[in-house]
Amino acid sequence: MKANPGGQIDLKEVVGRDQIIEQIWDTLEQQSIRIVAERRIGKTTIIKKLAAEPRDGWMPIFQDLEKCHTAFEFAMSVYREVDEFLSIQQRSARKTKDFFKAIGGAEIAGIIKLPIFTGEAPWKEILLSAIHDLVHECETKSDRPVFLWDEVPFMLANINEREGETTSMEILDTLRGLRQTYGGDGLRMVITGSIGLHHVISTLKRQNYANSPVNDTLAIEVRPLDMASAQELAAKLIEGENIQTESLEEAANEVAQLSDCFPYYIHHIVKALKLSGLNGSRDTVEQVVLKQLLDSSDPWELNHYRERIPTYYGDSLELAVLEILDSIASRSKAMSLDELLAELKSTGKLDDREQLIDLLRLITQDHYLSRNTNGHYHFQFPLLQRWWKLARGL
Amino acid sequence: MPDRALLSVFTPSRTRPEDLEAILVQRQDLLDDAIERVRESATTDNKHHLLFVGARGTGKTHLVTLLVHRLGLVKELNKDLRIAWLNEDETSTTLLELLRRIYLALTKRYPEEYSEESLEPMFDLGQPEAEQWLSQLLLKSLQNHTLLVVVENLDALFQGLGKSGQQKLRAFIQENPVLSLVATAQRLVDDLTKRTSAFFGFFQTEQLKPLSVKQAAELIGKIATLNGQAEIATFLHSATGQSRVRALHHLSGGNHRIYIVLSQFITRESIDDLVVPFTKMVDEMTPYYQERIRWLPPQQRKIIEYLCAQERPTSVKEMARKLFAKHQSISSQLMDLREKGYVQSSPRGRESLYEIAEPLMRICIEIKENQTREPLRMLVDFLRVWYDGQELSTRLKKCTTESMARIYLTMAIERNIEQGNLRARLLVDGYCAELGQEQASQWNLRIEAYAKEAEELALACGEWAKEDSTQALAIIDEITANNSSKLPVVKSAAWLLASEIHHEEAHFEKSITSLSEIIVLNATPQHTIRALLRRAIIYREIDKPVRAIEDYSRVINLTDAPVEQIAQAYISRGTAYVGLNPISPNAIYDYSAVIDLTGVPVDLIEQGYCLRGLIYLEQNDLDKASNDFEDVLKVKENSAFVHEMAYFALAITSDINGDWESVINSVTCGLREGRKHSNPRPDFLESILGSLCGNMLSARVMKNRIKDLVQAHQENEEFSRLGESLIGNLSAIYRNDDMSSNSNGLEAWVIGWEEACKEIDQLRLPLRIFRTGIDFIKSGGEDRGILLDLNQEERKVLEQALGLEIAS
Structure with missing residues (x-):
């Protein structure tokens, strides 16, 4: 295939x-x-x-x-x-x-x-x-x-x-x-x-x-695929495209990892790899993904995650949502509600705890964020976090 | 000669597919890939939807025409695939109209299976019912075939369909997964990129890129081959051919369509053969550009008209001022125009400068404004790129008065004087773009300098910069060929470049041959001297010092050689004499000659003193040596490198004289000078260490002297240098039987260093290597097990220093 x-x-x-x-x-x-x-x-x-x-x-x-x-x-x-x-x-x-x-x-x-x-x-x-x-x-x-x-x-x-x-x-x-x-x-x-x-x-x-x-x-x-299935799909596509690899397993694993197991991105990465004429390896997969993330024509259409914010949350909350996502994206650790509130207060973007709770619920529902077992917030998809950091210059 | 192929400029679908196939460049892989995806769509339940995006004239129709053609040739696909290639000029505002167009396209391609008459009952129904009826008819008549719909200008189709039409189409495709779309669009419109649009993320999108100069040459070559003009294909590889492709590239902005139009000019030699057809071509192309400009919204049109009238890229600020518009509004319109392929931008500092993407478009405006039959500015620019400066002048001389050609040539020359040589600039820009930033900064000036001398030289240099030395040498062969009309000075410069290329590739004999050509030709004294000096260097490299000495002597004996080069020849000849075994006494004569010459640059005089001093030192004539080194130090403007050398040489003479205080003073000063330059460090310190280690000094004196040396290095923060010298010292000890057999002396030597340096972190590693090295030497230099006190990397350093075979 x-x-x-x-x-x-x-x-x-x-x-x-x-x-x-x-x-x-x-x-x-x-x-x-x-x-x-x-x-x-x-x-x-x-x-x-x-x-x-x-x-x-x-x-x-x-x-x-x-x-x-x-x-x-x-x-x-x-x-x-x-x-x-x-x-x-x-x-x-x-x-x-x-x-x-x-x-x-x-x-x-x-x-x-x-x-x-x-x-x-x-x-x-x-x-x-x-x-x-x-x-x-x-x-x-x-x-x-x-x-x-x-x-x-x-x-x-x-x-x-x-x-x-x-x-x-x-x-x-x-x-x-x-x-x-x-x-x-x-x-x-x-x-x-x-x-x-x-x-x-x-x-x-x-x-x-x-x-x-x-x-x-x-x-x-519907969640992204589990890792094993994502690897299986990636391997199937790499084979289907006749992409040469030294280790099919390693290349497929890298595609699965970097795509966050999204089948759509798995297809995209493999197609981009095919058109690049490169062999499939960890380095070339990383190279292709980075190129796609930095491409000004936004081939994965990730910019919509930024563009839809005023539509989804209203113009008045746009800056608060951006601040929340910027704060979380730029950290390697998940953030607690209190940490986020303190940050929003210090930047003057939002100071109402209840409003923040509501907003976070919506942002989570819209798949930007997830909560870990401590209830702290982090990006649901590392790929999105990576793009967000690149696109927002964080 | 066979008939010329008909290459339709505006409707490639009317060109014979075989001809389109013959002139396909850049997109073979893309096309092969698309074929494979359609094949998979036809033969499995996977349905691919492909979209090719590119501005007008970038070869979209060419691509889909070939796609359909190739699919038609695959006989076995006929049982699985039906192709509906929609007429690009028709429009559809409803799904019903689109389905009808699809059906009619099928009737044309498969008249036995589909007939227009079978649509008749549909016309008795209302629109929603007709849509349902036609969907069913289409699906039923497809049977088990996959339907490939080829749509050009998808952006226009979506605009016509509107949101509801697009949603209906997508639902149709989703509910009936028998359809695969291959589409083209001029730009990615919101209907394709907005997440709320029905076709968001639906297509596999490929942006078609403009042709590079190289691909353009390939395209023109293929057109020539298609037309049976083999000589053109050869001509394109020549330096002139490449320059002409660059001229066409400048006009076309990488646009396929314009290349096809312009390819006819490639071999036109005379100005008359160019001006008249060019004007005719402009006349033919004008409606095309006018239509493109007319199609734009008013403000964008104003921007384009303004930019067409500009000679240089323009900033947003300037445009806003001249057009009485807001900065933001101009900026957003420009973004849109860039996406549409009308303008291109280049950053300068914080701002972006904009210009028309296809210079030919400027003609359109110029024609409209040009009611006085003045020469076309664009054609003037074209000639500036077509001919080099020399050709422009030669042709002007041959022109009769008052001819059109004369007016054009005169203007071209004037504009070159006023604005610099456009042809040279494009050439340099072209290579810089190909080389990438880092490489470009390294080669830019050199290519530019050659471009001023002769364009072919710049071409050869550019190819060499791109690491294509074969092509570079081929261009040089063309320049230097017997029948070449190039001036001797250009030929001579070409041979110089060839000698460099051969030298870099270690083809010394070839390099010598090239230099010998220059010497025989004797085009200019300057080139001859450079060739002689270079040839001498190569002779020394291949161990032919006598030949080198002959070449230096020829330079010295040239009556019209500049004194600086004579001095350089003396210095080099002296050094060649030093290389003879035994050292020829002529060396001292040569260095003295430099010192005695009048008008010699100071640095060469210093070198003379320094080198002569070193010979005296070698001959143990310490007074003369000291005099020479002191004379060097008297020269105020001399270089830190020479100063350093003189100080260390003085340190050695003082050491031989037993004056330790002077040794330390000179070493301290030498180290200070050494910090001021980045040349390789002379290794005199190793001699001093060798002498210190070999002297039978008392342990106390030795320790004190070691301390002095450490302090001198500490004052100048030069510990890394001391570390290197210590490791170098190991080699001297290892090679000297007396020293290496004196175990006690060696132990005292190493302890002296360990004690003096115990607080110095930077010396910890060299000292560890030094200690292990001394232990190894003390043990008789056989027990490699001792080296295992060091890790692998450290062992390698020691093994190299001692000249041991590196253990695997």
Whole structure:
């Protein structure tokens, strides 16, 4: 297999994700799931593997929802998947089709054509009846439906933009309602996306949205690979690219170490190594990584960790967040809350302990930081810390 | 001659792929890699998405054309792959339109599988339904094939699709993993780099780099070969050919497209053959640049127009002032223009200076402003690079009055006088860029000096700096060939350079041959003298002192040689006489001759005194020796090195005379002088140590003298030197049977040093080596086990000092 940063990976070649996949299937026995992780860590690969290789008794439906910009598009998209799925089983989404007929819809060349709606399109009815049809038909087959929904926050942000926050809130509430209604019948959802769902919900909360629409789902975090899997992947790619090495194990180990076991960076490093024409060794891997980190065109797109700060935490807290991250990045040891507070007070960036605690919680949620067993804060990923130091001249 | 290949300047996709293949440079590896990735996409479930980014004219279309061509040649891929190469001029604002373009591209390439008519039912549907219908048709008709979509100007496509279109496209790709994208873009737009954008991190991005001078030469060579002009390919390797490539590089800014346009000029010799076609070419290119400038937002356009009118790189501050704009606004616009490939910047101190990336673009503005049919400034600059100073003058003389060529040549000469030789500057800049900072600072001045003398010499020197001595010598051969029209002085300088290169490579005979050519040619007395002096040095190196003496004598006998060089020849000849066995008495005559010559630089006179003094010392004529050394010290402006030598020599004469007080005074002064220079230290101290060790002194006297020596070194903080001398002393003892057999004397000697230096940290290591060395010598110099008192590194030092075989 060749290095393929950003591309689609042959699901048979996915390395090191068996454990989390087992965990997801086990959890789905009980409840729905939301997957949280940094972008490009491999969430989509995981849910595609769930879709391609379902555990017995499950019937997965994968959808990338960023294409939906209205609630109606979402409902129709769900309907189409349900219909396609049922037609393969020689069943039909009867209730939904009856509804379409009732509102004057027609089928042309296998495609449902609905009349133009003057008011709000009946998205909720379509969504509810499509799920009803799915659950009802599955009941008779004893397979349990699970929706694997990728890029849900993108869809919600699109709908916020196009139709307003109320519709987004309604969608979240409707989905929660569906989970409650049909959860007992086995319906499950796996919700994931590139931008943290908590940011979308925080935005909605600022519009007086009081519900907790996803707290019935279990948050499962996708972490980078474990070291052994990262080494396995690196070795596989180095071989796939025909890169000469004196010791494949040593080169793969270096790639795994320097990438923090992020599969995306492993792919990037191996590809850069290939294009450099160098042999694979500890020195050349280090050389390639440093070149990428210092490259002004930012091939690993790490600058977004800096750029998103005002968006994530607001302009007023930007300097405080920068100070926190600068302080921690420039030290080799983790920092305690008190040390951070003292530092922020001395620079005049923040002096409220409670506000700092809140802020640190968010920064941690956004994968900048982690806490050690003493509760002290350090960078979650050494690679990010290294880049931060280089980029911020620390 | 075969027909010239049609190389489309603006639409490489219309050029025959075989021709594009024939002129591919710099990107072979990138292309091979892309092919492999598409092949993997076609034959496995891994789908790669590749993006090539580069400014206009950097060869993006050339690259994807070849990619598609090569994929088409791989027959076995046909069962796995379908290629939709989208027309770059069409646009899409929805996923539906894009899918339609993809489908239509497939109908063109695979008419048996895809037909335009099959799209008919789609037109009865509304847009969302049509999109769904077409997606299904496309997926169904692909069967098990992977679809490779080749998109040019992806940035423009994404702009057309907008955020929702991009999201739909990405969802389509994610939900239907049968598609692989190969795209090009002029720049990395936010739609690709922002983490909130749908295609963030999606592509494997490669930035296409501009061509270097060397790659440009390769490209032009390949174009020539393609056109059956083998002589051009040879010409490009010549010094003139390389200079011309540099001239084209200057105009093109490394842009592929411009090289292809300019390659036609490479062998044009006469000014008329250049001016008319060049003007025609400018005329043809103007709409291209005008369109590029017109395409820019108003403020960026103003900046470009302003920069086009500037002769030199300009600071942001200056631009802001002249354009009545804010510094920050100009700065951010310039960043954008740099990303788009319009401008380039170079740092100077804390600020950055900007200039137009492609000098040819300046023509566009100039043409617009130039309504009086004045000569094109750019063409004048081009001629300044095309011809060297001598050629410009020669051609001007041949021109008839009032001809256009005359006006251009006159302007080129005037501008060279006014602004310096542009051709030489580019040459030096080019090498400096290739050499890297450290190397460049070492070679810069030398290449520049040669560039002023003759450009080919600078080229040869530049190649040598790049450690390509074969190429350097090939250029020199061209300069010095019998049929070369180069002036004798240039040929002579070339041979001098060749002799240096051969000498560095230890090809002494070849070096001598080159120098002999200079002597026979006798182009200038200066070169002849330099050649004779250098040849003599080499003769001495290869142990032919008599030949060296002959060469020095020739210099001495030259009536028009400068006195300084005559003096140098005397000194060197004297030293050559010293090297004869036995020492020739002529040495004293030569050193005396330097001292007696009038108008000789002081340092040479000092050398004369010093060297003569040393011979007297060797002959045990202590009075004459002392006189000479004292005379050296009387000269006020002399160098610290010579002073040091004189003081130590005096110390030796005092030692022979038994005047210890004078010895110590001279040693102290010698050490003081020694600290003032960085030349190698003379090893006189070892002689003093040898004499002290060999004299049968009482233990008390010896200890006192050792203390005196330690103190002299302490005053001058020269312990490392004392340490080296002690280790050197071991060698003298080891080689001297009398000393090495006197065990008691040696023990007293080493104890004396150990006691005198016990508080001195810096001498701890040398003393340990010294002690072990003495123990080894006392034991008869056989028992290597004694050396094991030292660690491996220390043992090596001792083994070297004693001349022992290094134990493995």
